[in-house]
Amino acid sequence: MEKLTLIKVGGKIVEEPDTLQSLLKTFAQIPGHKVLVHGGGRSATKVAAQLGLESVMVNGRRVTDAETLKVVTMVYGGLVSKNIVAGLQSLSVNALGMTGADMDIIRSEKRPVKEVDYGFVGDVKKVRGDMLATLIRTGVVPVLAPLTHDGKGQLLNTNADTIAGEAAKALAAYFDVTLVFCFEKRGVLKDENDDDSVIPVINRVQFEQYVQDGIVQGGMIPKLENAFQAIDAGVKEVVITQASAILSDTGTRIVK
Numbered sequence: 001m002e003k004l005t006l007i008k009v010g011g012k013i014v015e016e017p018d019t020l021q022s023l024l025k026t027f028a029q030i031p032g033h034k035v036l037v038h039g040g041g042r043s044a045t046k047v048a049a050q051l052g053l054e055s056v057m058v059n060g061r062r063v064t065d066a067e068t069l070k071v072v073t074m075v076y077g078g079l080v081s082k083n084i085v086a087g088l089q090s091l092s093v094n095a096l097g098m099t100g101a102d103m104d105i106i107r108s109e110k111r112p113v114k115e116v117d118y119g120f121v122g123d124v125k126k127v128r129g130d131m132l133a134t135l136i137r138t139g140v141v142p143v144l145a146p147l148t149h150d151g152k153g154q155l156l157n158t159n160a161d162t163i164a165g166e167a168a169k170a171l172a173a174y175f176d177v178t179l180v181f182c183f184e185k186r187g188v189l190k191d192e193n194d195d196d197s198v199i200p201v202i203n204r205v206q207f208e209q210y211v212q213d214g215i216v217q218g219g220m221i222p223k224l225e226n227a228f229q230a231i232d233a234g235v236k237e238v239v240i241t242q243a244s245a246i247l248s249d250t251g252t253r254i255v256k
């Protein structure tokens with residue numbers, strides 16, 4: 001099978017023009033088929049605040065009421081997506097910015113209300129890996145925003161790490177997929193304040209122990225959960241690493 005690299009880039013990298021530009025330059029150098037999934041949570045929080053809306057996060061997920069949904073749609077589907085696409089085009093990468101509604105790429109279901117009402121947050125139900133594979137084989141580089149739809153006209157907000165994991169899983173039927181979650185740190189760290197404490201390889205048992213010990217916490221927990229789901233579902237390689245180090249063989253590798 002042909003190789004495909006799927007890169008997920010999150011909030012801190014995306015919100016700073018300099019770090020975004022350097023990530024895009026690195027991304028442009030990746031050989032072969034590729035997909036970029038972007039977040040933008042920090043940018044959405046900023047714009048929401050400018051509009052007088054408070055951002056509420058529960059378990060790493062944004063509580064998305066009707067007004068917040070308008071903000072995230074504008075920020076992820078517009079500002080962030082189109083800036084990335086224009087940046088990639090300037091680097092001769094034929095990027096196509098898409099939400100999950102475009103070409104019906106990602107359908108989701110509004111998260112049922114249990115202890116928490118997350119509002120317009122979608123849990124992924126179906127990814128059109130076939131559509132993506134067809135696009136990719138024509139030379140298009142999909143740039144996926146963290147927005148999905150329910151097939152009945154409703155857009156939904158979906159965590160970008162989940163979009164990356166689910167897209168990687170669907171594409172694994174067509175390509176040998178390497179999934180790279182990149183962020184500002186060098187990988188999963190034993191000590192968050194020590195950049196030299198990268199854990200080179202992590203399995204699920206170790207992950208659960210690290211969570212118990214408080215070493216892995218916050219946004220890193222759902223990121224690793226998505227990573228393990230992807231590796232279990234046939235994604236060839238999953239790595240968590242620094243945005244500037246995508247091309248080098250460093251960071252944390254996820255194993256079963």
Ligand SMILES: Nc1ncnc2c1ncn2[C@@H]1O[C@H](COP(=O)(O)OP(=O)(O)O)[C@@H](O)[C@H]1O
Binds near residue numbers: 011191
């Ligand atoms: N052991 C750990 N190693 C590295 N980062 C960790 C660790 N535990 C928690 N984190 C936190 O996880 C964050 C990454 O998750 P998140 O903010 O959701 O990522 P993203 O940048 O993709 O939006 C890091 O900024 C860091 O603060």
Ligand SMILES: CC(=O)N[C@@H](CCC(=O)OP(=O)(O)O)C(=O)O
Binds near residue numbers: 042061121160
């Ligand atoms: C439901 C939910 O939480 N959606 C996320 C989507 C953006 C995201 O995941 O951005 P980062 O990768 O930059 O964190 C949010 O609105 O924050």
